[in-house]
Amino acid sequence: MPHPQHLPREPMNAIALVNGTVITLNRNTPDGQALLIENGLVQCVGTTEQVLERKRPETSVVDLDRRVVLPGLIDAHTHVEFCALSRDWLDVRAVPRTETLARLRDELREGYAGTDRWLVAQGTFGQDLPVRAELDELSRDTPIIVRESMHRLTANTAALERAGMVRGFTAPVGTLVEIGEDGAPSGWVEEGYHLFPVPAPEPDRLRTMLRNELRDSFARHGVTCIYELPATAEGVRAYQRLNAAGDLPTRLSLTLTVAPGLSPILSSPEQLADIGLISGFGGGNLWLGGFKVFLDGDDTSAFDSAHLTKSPGNWSTNTRQYAEIVHLLTVAHRAGIQVWIHAIGDLAQHLALDAIEEAGRVAGPGDRRTRLEHAANLWIDDALVRRLRELEVIPVPTAGFIHADPGDGAYAYRTLIESGFRPPGNSDTGGTQPFATNPWFGVAAMLDRTNRHGVVVAADEAVDTHTALRTYTEFAAEAGFREAHIGALGVGMHGDCAVYANDPRELSPAELRALEADLTVVGGRVVWQREDQS
Structure with missing residues (x-):
């Protein structure tokens, strides 16, 4: 290597x-x-x-x-910084709960007692993770977090207390903190890893971690450009310093998350719009992509009609009302900033499309290439296809998620491409599926459509290799306004x-x-x- x-x-x-x-x-x-x-x-x-x-x-x-x-190849949506950070975390991916606890117990013997160190472990989608009581048995002093994914984690009491998640805690907008029968946080948190004060790597070390991740996990497979969603402001600084030193192994665009949402960088859309920077600002190796907004979470926290049978407080981690989304989009359109919208549930996607339509009316016509992240992952129908086309929205499914899908997803690449869309290839990984940084893993998923249990998911949505390759090349370039260059x-x-x-x-x-x-x-x-x- x-x-x-x-x-x-x-x-x-x-x-x-x-x-x-x-x-x-x-x-x-x-x-x-x-x-x-x-x-x-x-x-x-x-x-x-x-x-x-x-x-x-x-x-x-x-x-x-x-x-x-x-x-x-171009990875049009990923989380390099989280991938790099996960290399420092304890690997408990895809192991039984008993093995997770055993690995945590062994790790705690490595000099945690009497220090300020946190023990963070990385699991994977759908994994059976330990609960707070089990983690408390391991340590009442060392804060422990076990991440299933970017979106869901479990924590012990020490970690919860350091985050201020104690009896009487109210979760901020966009975050779900489960409350147990005793009235205190149960340990399960969705869309809230950024609320825990986990110490960050020193700046020099973070730069080394990011450079190595770009080279060893992406460039080694032929990736030459990445549309990154940085996790922290220090990560943004690290990328700039790598670029200034000539040490970026790939080209990068940086798309910044607007609060409320997972690991936000910006407090509001105006924070970026008011300084006058537009999408594409920067050089040929590092530039501003735009900003990302969350409308919901993932799985149980998605804003989906299937959840409406629950009590309203458990419908989703819905972050914004319709008028707020219209305002955000209008600010972005007038400022020349591309917007990525995270919307997993069907209600979140319908809400996004309604807001996109209204913001387009208010701001007037333009080549905006607004992206709907996760569109066509879990469902698709003729009405959705029609609205996406009418509003000129780019649907962004992720083929790598087929690996963890239980078997009922859509990942509707064939339908989208035959309908004239050009969905960009991407890994959307932040450590949960480290193998997904290989774009050929995504290509393979578009071909055989098999999940980790060998179940074929929506076989009629398969495409051929040449078409799958186009998603990681010309389609991805267009999704970032870079088709003249890459x-x-x-x-x-x-x-x-x-x-x-x-x-x-x-x-x-x-x-x-x-x-x-x-x-x-x-x-x-x-x-x-x-x-x-x-």
């Missing part, structure tokens, strides 16, 4: 890849045998002879030896590509799930190289 010192601080942005197959995914640039990147941009796709004739003397040459080059290989576009031993479009889903790039190139700079290819 490459180490940081193997990445040059002064980028070598010129490279010629010859004697292979270059797949451009660009209707204006035919596929070829060779690719020339100089000054960070594609200069030529053609024969090996043409590229060698055009290259500068100082341009390095890589003999592909019949290997395949694809455009760099998502394909064409003269004048960014020189971002990945080299594979074989054409991924000819591999089986099982082979795709384990696929790594031999070489990943960003702007002509090698950011990942397999050790056996060094």
